[in-house]
Amino acid sequence: APRTQQTCILLEISRDDLTDLLRGRRELARSVIRGFQRTFMRRLGEIVEDDGDLKREWIVHADHSSSPMKT
Secondary structure (H helix, E strand, C coil): CCCCCCCCCCCCCCHHHHHHHHCCCHHHHHHHHHHHHHHHHHHHHHHHHCCCCHHHHHHHHCCHHHCCCCC
8 A cells, every 4th residue: 555754635536537627738738747757757766766676666556457558
């Protein structure tokens, strides 16, 4: 289960709702994608800096249930 080091608020939006929100809003969509990319790159860097096993960490934190690649 994920843990935080500080108190936080988790906001959740379904894939369909996010798609509806971003449809026709090119700048907002770009900003959201850039934010995801920055977060992804930062977290990837943290794993590498901590000498983590990237493959193990990746598998542990992957959310396979919502993957668009699932069959």
